Structures are given as C-alpha cells and as structure tokens.
Amino acid sequence: MEEECGNTLKSLQILRDGLYFLPLSEPIFIKAIKTEERLKNYDNVRELLGSLRDISIEKTWKMILEGALFEGRVGNKKVARRAFEYLAANC
Numbered sequence: 001m002e003e004e005c006g007n008t009l010k011s012l013q014i015l016r017d018g019l020y021f022l023p024l025s026e027p028i029f030i031k032a033i034k035t036e037e038r039l040k041n042y043d044n045v046r047e048l049l050g051s052l053r054d055i056s057i058e059k060t061w062k063m064i065l066e067g068a069l070f071e072g073r074v075g076n077k078k079v080a081r082r083a084f085e086y087l088a089a090n091c
Contacts, residue, residue: 003035011035023051024059030066037070045070057090 003011015032022028029048036044049067052060068083 008035008039012039019048024055026062029063033063033066033070037073042074057087061087061091 002008002014012032012035015028015035018025018028019032033045033048036042036048045067049064049070052063057064064083064087068080068087071077071080071083
C-alpha cells in the first residue's frame with residue numbers, strides 16, 4: 001500500500017523488515033529486488049542475492065531466477081547467463 005501511495009522508501013523499509021523476520025519469503029524477496037532495482041540500488045540487489053549463497057537450491061531457485069532476470073535487465077549478460085546455466089543444471 002505504501003508503494004501504491006508513492007512512498008517507495010517506506011515500502012522498501014517494510015520489505016527489509018519483512019526479510020529480517022522471513023528471509024526466505026519468495027514474495028517479499030522478489031518485491032524487495034524489484035523495488036531496489038527501481039531505485040537503482042544495484043549493489044543492494046546483489047547483496048540480497050548473495051545472502052542466498054549457502055541455502056539449498058530447492059528453497060531459493062525462484063529468487064535466483066529473479067536475480068538472473070535482474071542481471072539481464074541491467075545489461076550484465078555474462079552473470080545472467082551463468083545464473084541461468086546454474087539453474088538449468090541444478091533444478
């Protein structure tokens with residue numbers, strides 16, 4: 001609702017709070033990635049994605065997929081391709 005009212009920064013803080021309590025919530029995680037991307041906080045997106053490094057692929061594949069799509073959207077084709085290859089090999 002905050003985002004719909006134009007309060008993007010407040011929305012982002014709510015999403016970050018949600019991820020603090022539910023770090024593997026796919027809807028919150030994906031929404032946070034898209035919000036950070038909209039604000040051009042690319043390092044924050046990559047930090048979020050990096051937090052998934054030690055978690056099993058069964059729990060994180062949708063979030064990794066969104067990360068691969070993000071990298072493709074920002075023009076980082078090499079990283080996007082590697083992420084897609086990783087998903088294809090492990091899912």
